[in-house]
Amino acid sequence: MVRAAIALSLFVTAAAAAPATTEGDYVAHDFKFRTGESMGELRLHYTTLGRPHKDRKGHVDNAVMILHGTGGDGHQFLRPQFADVLFVPGGLLDPAKYYIVLPDGIGHGKSSKPSDGMHARFPHYDYDDMVAAQHEMLVKGLHVTHLRLIMGTSMGCMQSFVWGETWPDFAGALMPLACLPVQIAGRNRMWRKMTTDAIRNDPAWNGGEYKTPPREGLRTAADLLMIAGAAPLVMQKAYPTRDGVDAYVEKTVDGYLKSLDANDFLYQVDASRNYDPSGKLGAITAPVMWINSADDFINPPELGIAEKLAPEIKHGTFVLIPVSEATHGHGTHTWAAVWKDKLETLLKESE
Numbered sequence: 001m002v003r004a005a006i007a008l009s010l011f012v013t014a015a016a017a018a019p020a021t022t023e024g025d026y027v028a029h030d031f032k033f034r035t036g037e038s039m040g041e042l043r044l045h046y047t048t049l050g051r052p053h054k055d056r057k058g059h060v061d062n063a064v065m066i067l068h069g070t071g072g073d074g075h076q077f078l079r080p081q082f083a084d085v086l087f088v089p090g091g092l093l094d095p096a097k098y099y100i101v102l103p104d105g106i107g108h109g110k111s112s113k114p115s116d117g118m119h120a121r122f123p124h125y126d127y128d129d130m131v132a133a134q135h136e137m138l139v140k141g142l143h144v145t146h147l148r149l150i151m152g153t154s155m156g157c158m159q160s161f162v163w164g165e166t167w168p169d170f171a172g173a174l175m176p177l178a179c180l181p182v183q184i185a186g187r188n189r190m191w192r193k194m195t196t197d198a199i200r201n202d203p204a205w206n207g208g209e210y211k212t213p214p215r216e217g218l219r220t221a222a223d224l225l226m227i228a229g230a231a232p233l234v235m236q237k238a239y240p241t242r243d244g245v246d247a248y249v250e251k252t253v254d255g256y257l258k259s260l261d262a263n264d265f266l267y268q269v270d271a272s273r274n275y276d277p278s279g280k281l282g283a284i285t286a287p288v289m290w291i292n293s294a295d296d297f298i299n300p301p302e303l304g305i306a307e308k309l310a311p312e313i314k315h316g317t318f319v320l321i322p323v324s325e326a327t328h329g330h331g332t333h334t335w336a337a338v339w340k341d342k343l344e345t346l347l348k349e350s351e
Contacts (some may be wrong), residue, residue: 021049021078025046025110027043028136028137033125041112043111044112044133045074045109046074046102046104047074047075048099053099060144063138063142064098064101064150065100065150065151065171066100066101066150066153067151068152068156069153069155070268073105074102075102082335086336086343087100105130106130106133107130113264114261114267115263115264119209119263120209121208127159128166131162131163147170147172148171149172150164151343152179153177155179155271157179158176158275158277160175161176161281165277168284169285171286172287173288173347174284174290176288177291178333180309181277182276182278186303194220198217199265199266201217202214202216202217202218208262213261215257217262218265219253222260223253226249229331231295231330233323233327278309281316286350287315287317287346288315289319289346292306292318292320293323293328293332295332296332298330321338
């Protein structure tokens with residue numbers, strides 16, 4: 001079932017207004033999760049730009065799906081560093097040419113999530129569930145059976161690999177940005193466990209049935225999120241004084257405390273618990289342009305994992321973007337000017 005409404009984005013930049021968007025909801029009935037849990041109605045929200053074009057057989061042939069990271073939603077791609085580079089007239093993903101789908105993953109944005117009312121009784125979804133729900137939304141809701149491109153950032157990057165292995169023929173090309181296709185371990189797992197432990201150990205959490213938010217646990221989570229997403233060069237330039245840093249930290253943590261829901265966050269982080277596509281990379285048949293940045297705290301290049309695994313992808317290219325004043329650590333995935341030439345190459349080579 002699809003419920004859709006037309007909405008103009010209110011996101012405006014100094015250069016130009018963002019393109020018109022369509023907001024919609026697909027409701028998956030009796031959705032089964034890998035844990036054995038189920039939901040009678042699972043709401044999947046999405047934002048689209050452009051219009052679907054159909055070939056002579058009536059199949060949509062211009063659809064592109066872009067997947068967000070942990071804690072985000074589809075609207076993050078309407079920010080100027082992304083939209084003003086790619087979604088403009090003549091841009092690589094011009095909505096006049098492409099039908100662009102920006103889903104909110106399960107547990108995120110306006111899709112079904114614990115904070116809607118189920119709290120800690122919400123089904124314990126994982127990345128496979130999120131990808132299965134995206135597939136159903138596309139096929140049954142938007143009547144899209146093939147994608148020109150799947151692009152994903154961070155968690156969406158990881159889901160891009162899951163997509164490529166689960167439905168090898170569904171997408172004509174994959175562009176994973178800022179992740180590794182291996183089990184989350186080492187320092188990456190460490191900071192994630194620290195955030196979730198901090199929330200669960202806060203007495204106010206109360207097993208997920210908190211009357212007031214577990215602020216101290218959330219504060220620790222916010223602190224670690226800031227470190228994980230930070231880029232040393234950019235931060236040093238933006239905040240070269242102690243007072244400037246202190247003011248930034250206070251303002252940013254306050255913003256996290258106003259927006260983070262403890263149960264939603266716990267589920268979002270836990271969704272990565274069994275992620276590990278490393279054993280089936282050879283099943284991916286679509287051309288892959290996989291990009292990480294060298295100043296990424298979450299996926300540090302010195303591990304050498306990407307260079308080892310990239311050759312297992314039949315038509316895969318791995319690019320490590322060197323540190324510069326243009327990179328933004330893990331968040332480089334959303335600064336399209338840094339890597340748009342790689343996207344252009346992928347689109348040309350996968351025509």
